[in-house]
Amino acid sequence: MDKARALLSSYAKKIVQNGLVAGPGGNLSIRTGEWMLISPSGFDLAEIDPSQWCAVDIASGRTDAGSLKPSSELLLHLQVYRTRLNVQAIVHTHPIHCIALGLVSRELPVLFPDQAALLGEAGFVDYVIPTTQVLADAVAEKAASADTLLLGNHGLVTLGTNLREAYYRTEVAEASARIFLLSSIIGTPKQLSAEEVRDIQALSSEAYRVSFVQNQS
Ligand SMILES: [Zn+2]
Numbered sequence: 001m002d003k004a005r006a007l008l009s010s011y012a013k014k015i016v017q018n019g020l021v022a023g024p025g026g027n028l029s030i031r032t033g034e035w036m037l038i039s040p041s042g043f044d045l046a047e048i049d050p051s052q053w054c055a056v057d058i059a060s061g062r063t064d065a066g067s068l069k070p071s072s073e074l075l076l077h078l079q080v081y082r083t084r085l086n087v088q089a090i091v092h093t094h095p096i097h098c099i100a101l102g103l104v105s106r107e108l109p110v111l112f113p114d115q116a117a118l119l120g121e122a123g124f125v126d127y128v129i130p131t132t133q134v135l136a137d138a139v140a141e142k143a144a145s146a147d148t149l150l151l152g153n154h155g156l157v158t159l160g161t162n163l164r165e166a167y168y169r170t171e172v173a174e175a176s177a178r179i180f181l182l183s184s185i186i187g188t189p190k191q192l193s194a195e196e197v198r199d200i201q202a203l204s205s206e207a208y209r210v211s212f213v214q215n216q217s
Contacts, residue, residue, distance in 0.1 A: 004032055005050035011091075011167050012039065016046035020093040020170055026155075027071035030089045030163050031081055034058060038077055040068035058082060075136035080159065083140045087147075089163040091170045094155040097177035102150045108176055109191040111183075115176045116192055116200040119148045119169055127152040148173050 012028060015021055026045055029038035037053040039045060055064035056074065058081045063070055071077070077090050101108065106124040110116050123146035128135040139157055142149050147159040148169050156173055160166030183189040192200070 002050070004030055004037055005053050007163055008037060008039070008053050009048055009050045011163050012045040012048050014167065015091070015093055015170070016044065018171065020095045020174060021045060022094055022096070026091075026093045027073050027077070028089070028091045028163070028166075029071075029077045031058070031087070035064075036077060036081055038074060039071045041071050042069075072131040073135075075131070075133050076139050076157070079133075079136035079140040080143050080157075084143055084159065086161060087143075087159045089160045089166040090157065091160075091163075091166045092155065092157045093170055093174075095170070095174040095177070097181055098150055098156045098174055099154070101177040101181060102152045102154075106150075106152075108148075108150060108173065109180055109189065110197050111176055111179055111189060111191060113200050115172055116197040117203075118165075118172050119176070120146075120197070120201070122146060122148040122150055122173060124150045125152065125157075127154060130154060 008028065008030060015026060015028070020026065024042065024044045027039045029036045034057060035055050036058055037055055039048055040052050040054050052068055054067040054070040056062065056070055058078060061078050073092055076092065080087055080090055102124070108122040110121070123142040125138050125142050128138050139149060143159060149157045151157060156170060158166045158169035158173060160169060180189055
């Protein structure tokens, strides 16, 4: 559990350093057996000490006695862990380019090989008021078929079989949105076709990259 707490604090810092949230927004968690560890409410992600991650029972939603108050998006994390049993980590951020894209489009086109290998098709969740069970249910429903979800007028949720994978999905999704928006200024971006995406996903080097991400923690 100590290793998990240190890992969470290090990725929380990375999220802030890489500009994936503005101000004190965003939250992240990992599953640890029947429990999850989630960021406390009201903290700048870069300032969470390993001891301050909140332990919450996934089945009941009960916060461990002595824990700080969990993130206001607690319900979203709970609902995804309850319905996607292979998900071990969740990262929720407010990346500028993902939000900008989501204001005008429901799609994040697949543009380059790392995106095809690590994200595939991203899902889209229409705007729902944050922190509610309605948002938690809407995210869990779309999470049945995608590990990367744009939240309209809000941000991004990425899921992973470990925290490293969930985090990289956030980075690559934001890079993809940025590249798409930049190229849209000067023309119509060429997207990879479904066949090109399938070919990339079948490449042994990309398979290696994905398994590398999944096997590190
Ligand atoms: Zn949010």
